[in-house]
Amino acid sequence: MTLPGRFLAWLRDTLLRMFPHATRPGLRAIGRPGPNAPVLLSGNFTLTVDRLTRVLRGRDAWLLVADSHGINVWCAAGGGHLTHHDVIAVLRSSGIGERVEHRHLWLPQLAATGVERRIVQERTGWRVGWGPARLEDLPAFLDRGQRVKHSERLMRFPLWERMEMALLWAPATTAIAAVVLWSLLGATTAFIGAGSIAVVIFAIFAALPRLPLWGGSRWFTYAGGAVVASLLAITADMALHGPNLLHIGVLGAASTIAMLVLSLDLAGTTPLYPSTINTRGNRFDLVLNAERCTGVADCVQVCPRDVLAMDGKLRRVRIQRPDACIRCGACVVQCPEDALFFRFADGRTLSPTQIRATRMNMLGRRAVVLPAKTLSTEDQAAAEAPRRD
Numbered sequence: 001m002t003l004p005g006r007f008l009a010w011l012r013d014t015l016l017r018m019f020p021h022a023t024r025p026g027l028r029a030i031g032r033p034g035p036n037a038p039v040l041l042s043g044n045f046t047l048t049v050d051r052l053t054r055v056l057r058g059r060d061a062w063l064l065v066a067d068s069h070g071i072n073v074w075c076a077a078g079g080g081h082l083t084h085h086d087v088i089a090v091l092r093s094s095g096i097g098e099r100v101e102h103r104h105l106w107l108p109q110l111a112a113t114g115v116e117r118r119i120v121q122e123r124t125g126w127r128v129g130w131g132p133a134r135l136e137d138l139p140a141f142l143d144r145g146q147r148v149k150h151s152e153r154l155m156r157f158p159l160w161e162r163m164e165m166a167l168l169w170a171p172a173t174t175a176i177a178a179v180v181l182w183s184l185l186g187a188t189t190a191f192i193g194a195g196s197i198a199v200v201i202f203a204i205f206a207a208l209p210r211l212p213l214w215g216g217s218r219w220f221t222y223a224g225g226a227v228v229a230s231l232l233a234i235t236a237d238m239a240l241h242g243p244n245l246l247h248i249g250v251l252g253a254a255s256t257i258a259m260l261v262l263s264l265d266l267a268g269t270t271p272l273y274p275s276t277i278n279t280r281g282n283r284f285d286l287v288l289n290a291e292r293c294t295g296v297a298d299c300v301q302v303c304p305r306d307v308l309a310m311d312g313k314l315r316r317v318r319i320q321r322p323d324a325c326i327r328c329g330a331c332v333v334q335c336p337e338d339a340l341f342f343r344f345a346d347g348r349t350l351s352p353t354q355i356r357a358t359r360m361n362m363l364g365r366r367a368v369v370l371p372a373k374t375l376s377t378e379d380q381a382a383a384e385a386p387r388r389d
């Protein structure tokens with residue numbers, strides 16, 4: 001593809017990244033892979049597959065593209081769109097078994113919320129390992145013989161990616177404001193108001209690691225954004241048109257509405273993709289049943305936030321950074337002993353079985369309702385029981 005073509009494809013996929021965009025699942029050859037080349041797996045979100053193909057240029061590998069319904073790996077796995085069934089299906093249907101002499105598959109670490117490694121291994125005979133959390137780290141991972149460094153297990157949200165998110169949100173949000181302002185106050189004020197909102201959206205994403213985006217305190221971020229956007233727009237408008245109460249009121253209202261629109265996604269749940277557990281508004285925390293832990297540390301390998309660590313002396317896992325936990329559920333899903341579970345602030349628990357069934361649904365349609373009676377004392381007893389023999 002030519003450079004302008006690639007840029008247009010990137011722009012299209014970035015602007016529309018909130019919506020599924022699927023590429024064909026199946027087997028792809030990167031470079032000239034032979035029978036001993038590594039086998040990597042990805043979902044079939046077009047943007048991801050394009051980026052993978054680009055970062056792996058110059059290496060030889062097999063890429064298995066599983067059907068994640070055109071959604072990126074993390075959201076698809078969290079929402080139940082990419083599961084071990086999809087991985088098993090592409091392993092069996094792609095013919096990869098005839099192309100390679102080994103049986104070692106590398107999954108993206110962020111698939112761990114939805115793909116149970118044990119089940120893939122048991123049903124296919126392939127050995128399954130976790131690759132790095134971010135695809136940019138894949139070349140280094142391959143170059144050092146398929147070993148993941150600790151830092152590559154941790155999730156990062158670099159500035160360029162935050163700017164991409166701003167690029168996703170700014171046009172949609174400012175377009176609404178521009179139409180309303182244009183119809184009420186004319187083109188110049190519309191341009192000033194929409195421009196101020198866009199500037200604030202980019203500033204919010206740039207400052208994201210330091211701003212609250214979850215819980216009640218997130219409203220400080222959006223209220224602050226609305227105030228700054230209003231002040232910018234009103235100052236510029238007054239310089240051009242002089243003081244005008246109608247302009248001040250409408251620009252203030254447009255900025256506030258724009259920030260409310262922005263808040264829909266950044267809270268991790270939207271009216272479009274409701275997240276049952278998030279929308280309960282009931283805080284829950286990760287709990288380790290130390291009696292059950294056998295120290296296999298599968299949970300440590302998949303945690304993107306360095307919450308869990310192996311305690312060498314006790315030969316079992318410990319929760320070392322509870323406040324860093326984003327409650328993605330990957331550790332709970334992967335633990336072979338069901339030694340991890342979530343407990344709500346009111347004392348009820350979400351057992352591993354329930355978490356595997358519902359997942360931490362950031363984008364999916366898996367809006368499984370968890371009425372109070374399903375969070376029963378039986379589940380609580382099962383989750384807190386000592387290890388099964």
Ligand code: SF4
Nearest residue numbers: 303325326328329331
């Ligand atoms: S400890 Fe928290 S952040 Fe880490 S995998 Fe488990 S739920 Fe996710």
